Amino acid sequence: MIETLELTKVYSLKGKEVVALSSVTFSTKGGITAIVGHNGAGKTTLIKVLSTLVIPTSGDAFVEGYSVTRDEKKVRELIGLVSVSERQFYYRLSAMDNLLFFSSLQGLSLREARSRVRELLEMLGLREWENVPYMKFSTGMQRKLALARALITDPPVLLLDEPTLGLDPISAREFRNLLKGLRGKTVLFSSHYLKEVEELADKVVLLKRGRKVGEGTPEELKAKLGRMVEVRVKSVPRGMERFVVVDHGGVSVLRLPEKEVDKVEGFEELRVVEPTLEDVYAYFVGEEQDTARMERVRRRWMPRD
Structure with missing residues (x-):
């Protein structure tokens, strides 16, 4: 023990x-x-x-x-x-x-x-x-x-x-x-x-x-999140960066608890899925990111035309 x-x-x-x-x-x-x-x-x-x-x-x-x-x-x-x-x-x-x-x-x-x-x-x-x-x-x-x-x-x-x-x-x-x-x-x-x-x-x-x-238990923690929803957005709301699973070409896909969806505006719903431990980690442990700083880093390292 x-x-x-x-x-x-x-x-x-x-x-x-x-x-x-x-x-x-x-x-x-x-x-x-x-x-x-x-x-x-x-x-x-x-x-x-x-x-x-x-x-x-x-x-x-x-x-x-x-x-x-x-x-x-x-x-x-x-x-x-x-x-x-x-x-x-x-x-x-x-x-x-x-x-x-x-x-x-x-x-x-x-x-x-x-x-x-x-x-x-x-x-x-x-x-x-x-x-x-x-x-x-x-x-x-x-x-x-x-x-x-x-x-x-x-x-x-x-x-x-x-x-x-x-x-x-x-x-x-x-x-x-x-x-x-x-x-x-x-x-x-x-x-x-x-x-x-x-x-x-x-x-x-x-x-x-x-x-x-x-x-x-893993099942108890996943149950606290409830169902997860994947949505497509053009702009990631501040504080929701930890839910991003795809970020490409100016479009992002968020995977977040159904109860959090009302915090996102102008989204397209893709599908409803069951939570994983990765979702649990993102919800409880994931950090809010400094979006402006991340954008500066992205611009610095993106290849130039």
């Missing part, structure tokens, strides 16, 4: 305060939960707080009932972490030697460690690579080895920060299939890939500028 209560983290950057998380409260028990938000929304900070790598400014978070601020050691025993932002292995050591080393840090005897490591390498399809130096691993293999390290002690909670970032489609699919086999645990992962979120997540938490702006 993971629970956060009014979780806040403020960084000091060049004399200025940057709010990475602001009063974030949510809970999840079992299953797979996705943290979704724009770059800088606070996803990585949230995972670092939950893994005790970052101390919150205020509020608290709990893993299996243990506080990340008061019971750090116990929390670390209960979690497995996969992070692409941290160097996790020694490049010249083999997969086997890397995992044996980290197993020893977890208190496993050499005999226990060898048995567990071989089991994990077999499960993740890396057994034939066990004696190959980490530096020769592909990105997908590195990510699988990171998952193996996170699973050494068979922890009840897994924290994964954009685990499929940079993977080719096949490797990403293999990694998602591995995660599906871990549903007996509480898994929390961050991602920008909404199709991946829709495929994996039992629950989604939406972050925008450090604040939680939505929470629920």
Whole structure:
């Protein structure tokens, strides 16, 4: 189980305060939960707080009932972490030697460690690579080895920060299939890939500028939007830029909730469709754009006749 209560983290950057998380409260028990938000929304900070790598400014978070601020050691025993932002292995050591080393840090005897490591390498399809130096691993293999390290002690909670970032489609699919086999645990992962979120997540938490702006199952979040309408317009109303799905030749197509259509003037309705998670993201997380600035950028980079 993971629970956060009014979780806040403020960084000091060049004399200025940057709010990475602001009063974030949510809970999840079992299953797979996705943290979704724009770059800088606070996803990585949230995972670092939950893994005790970052101390919150205020509020608290709990893993299996243990506080990340008061019971750090116990929390670390209960979690497995996969992070692409941290160097996790020694490049010249083999997969086997890397995992044996980290197993020893977890208190496993050499005999226990060898048995567990071989089991994990077999499960993740890396057994034939066990004696190959980490530096020769592909990105997908590195990510699988990171998952193996996170699973050494068979922890009840897994924290994964954009685990499929940079993977080719096949490797990403293999990694998602591995995660599906871990549903007996509480898994929390961050991602920008909404199709991946829709495929994996039992629950989604939406972050925008450090604040939680939505929470629920994918179906619950889509139900909050209702039916979507695609309309063609010649001019995009201010504040509706996030709904643009086509912008070409002076004509734009907006895909927006039916309840928002009355905010658009002079449109041609194209069709009514069911919402997707991409629509949910655009509605709850999408930012209003500075239309004048965007037009200046467009003119600057458009080819001249």
